[in-house]
Amino acid sequence: MTCFQFFVKLKRSQQQQDLQLNKSVGNVKLFSFKELRAATGDFCPVNKVGEGGFGSVYKGTLRNGTNVAVKVLSTESKQGVKEFLTEITSIYNTVHENLVELYGCCTEGQRRILVYNYLENNSLAQTLLGANRSNIQFSWKTRYKISVGVARGLAFLHEEVEPHIVHRDIKASNILLDRDLTPKISDFGLAKLWPPNATHISTRVAGTIGYLAPEYAIRGQVTQKSDIYSFGILLLEIVSGRCNTNKRLPQDEQFLLERAWALYDQGELERIIDASLTEDLDIKQACKFLKVSLLCTQDSAKLRPSMSTVVKMLTGVRDVESEKITKPGLVSDFMEMKIHKKKANELFQSMSSSSNSSHCGSLGNTTCPSMTFTAIVDRE
Ligand SMILES: Nc1ncnc2c1ncn2[C@@H]1O[C@H](COP(=O)(O)OP(=O)(O)OP(=O)(O)O)[C@@H](O)[C@H]1O
Ligand SMILES: [Mg+2]
DSSP: OOHHHHHHHHHHHHHHHHHHHHHHHOOOOBOOHHHHHHHTTTTOGGGEEEEOSSEEEEEEEOTTSOEEEEEEEOGGGOOOHHHHHHHHHHHHTOOOTTBOOEEEEEOSTTOOEEEEEOOTTOBHHHHTSSTTOOSOOOOHHHHHHHHHHHHHHHHIIIIISSSOOOOSOOSGGGEEEOTTOOEEEOSTTOGGGSOTTOOTTSSSBOSOGGGOOHHHHHHOOOOHHHHHHHHHHHHHHHHHTSOSBOTTSOGGGSBHHHHHHHHHHTTOGGGGSOTTOOTTOOHHHHHHHHHHHHHHTBSSGGGSOOHHHHHHHHTTSSOSTTOOOOOBOOHHHHHHOSTTHHHHHHHHHHHHHHTTTSTTSSSTTSOOBOOOHHHHHHHO
């Protein structure tokens, strides 16, 4: 057998294996690497639309003309084809108007590539909160639609999908917008694709410090309630039009949640509403949204409403006025924790300075290594 014949045979057996696995594991569509290479112009840098903790994302066009987002998982994310397909079958079968749709994947050799539908209007992090904001006008009506859409998508993951899915990484860069600004939650169901040694205390990117519920940041407890906390922060960002953390502002305004809580306490919550909202702003509704965000970010996880309740509150089906709002879990409280305060501060400062190049020039939306304070305690 010549070398060439050997490789052809190897390739065929690989393809057959892939096909067989595909049949036995689920109905996930398999793309060939060749197909994805052609779609993305050989993964040309000009087609790269972003890079996150899992790897790089490229815009591509399939032969039938469909635009796709091709997410090439970093080599660290390697795992067996079968485990990988098992994992993504659940994502593949989770379909909702407010979730990014997975078209399929490529598992040739060691490659692990996910193919999603391409969302034209990028992420909220770039368009609403980014330094180079887009020319999209985020009217109140649009913000209402985005907030309710994300809440519905998350309620679906938490309460309707079986088994329920905890997202773990709700933040503005994981909310993508389609042509008519319908929000789509991305990166759900990926937790098990994280590198095997990853926990919340590893250096794997898993959440952004400003979005982390205290119990997640401190003890690594990931539950629906920690997602709900992150949603509360996101909702604050949508209504105020600013990142959850901005080191350029005066000290008492740097953390959005702290600011919102202080203003709520003074009975002046409306002062945090985005000043650029004028024409169609419904102040009463915006204040209601802010109260919902405070309910979601309460320090006590059990007091936070479920996502289906949040949907009811946002859409006016359920009253918010009568709800008692207790103190939120604040970033500065993490800092004041007796546990190794100095080290926590150092870590926070280093995260803050490393984020200067981020799109919003603040700590908030930068994806930081999820080395949380538990990690500090553990290591000492
Ligand atoms: N389906 C998609 N359509 C259009 N753009 C996308 C799509 N998926 C991702 N992107 C772009 O690629 C960028 C990187 O996405 P990715 O999910 O890899 O990283 P991230 O969300 O910034 O961080 P993390 O890895 O923590 O989720 C996104 O911010 C977005 O701009
Ligand atoms: Mg993402």
